[in-house]
Amino acid sequence: MPTRCTLFVCLTLLAAPAWGSVQEQRPPTLGAKSRAPYTQAVQVLPSGTRVVHYIDRRGIVFAVAWSGPYLPELQAMLGQHYLALVDAQSRSSLHAPIVVRTRDVVIASGGGAGAFTGRAWLPGRLPASFDPRDLP
Numbered sequence: 001m002p003t004r005c006t007l008f009v010c011l012t013l014l015a016a017p018a019w020g021s022v023q024e025q026r027p028p029t030l031g032a033k034s035r036a037p038y039t040q041a042v043q044v045l046p047s048g049t050r051v052v053h054y055i056d057r058r059g060i061v062f063a064v065a066w067s068g069p070y071l072p073e074l075q076a077m078l079g080q081h082y083l084a085l086v087d088a089q090s091r092s093s094l095h096a097p098i099v100v101r102t103r104d105v106v107i108a109s110g111g112g113a114g115a116f117t118g119r120a121w122l123p124g125r126l127p128a129s130f131d132p133r134d135l136p
Contacts, residue, residue: 037129038056038062040053047068047070063121063130064077064121065117067116074118078107084105095112105120105121107120119136
């Protein structure tokens with residue numbers, strides 16, 4: 001069964017496992033191959049939160065952005081990098097935006113009840129033409 005590594009978690013494309021605990025959450029379907037260095041796949045969760053996945057030509061998700069009334073399942077989405085987010089949250093004030101910057105990952109999450117936003121990317125995996133400042 002072929003696998004592809006997403007932003008932070010490897011998933012099996014044929015099995016299409018759910019992301020997080022909500023069964024309707026599915027990984028985005030990859031579109032047709034194109035000459036562009038990356039594609040976007042939009043996922044609207046049952047909660048109404050919108051997640052945009054940025055996928056390179058090999059099918060690897062190198063960045064995500066989210067916005068909506070509820071946070072997506074960040075632990076499932078961020079995988080091994082989730083602990084860095086939790087650590088940053090423990091050191092910040094209750095309502096302050098959280099920013100994690102390491103050599104491997106950048107995560108920015110903010111907002112509050114009804115209006116959460118965030119984005120994360122892998123600096124070492126960004127296509128040459130991709131500017132993370134353009135993430136929503």
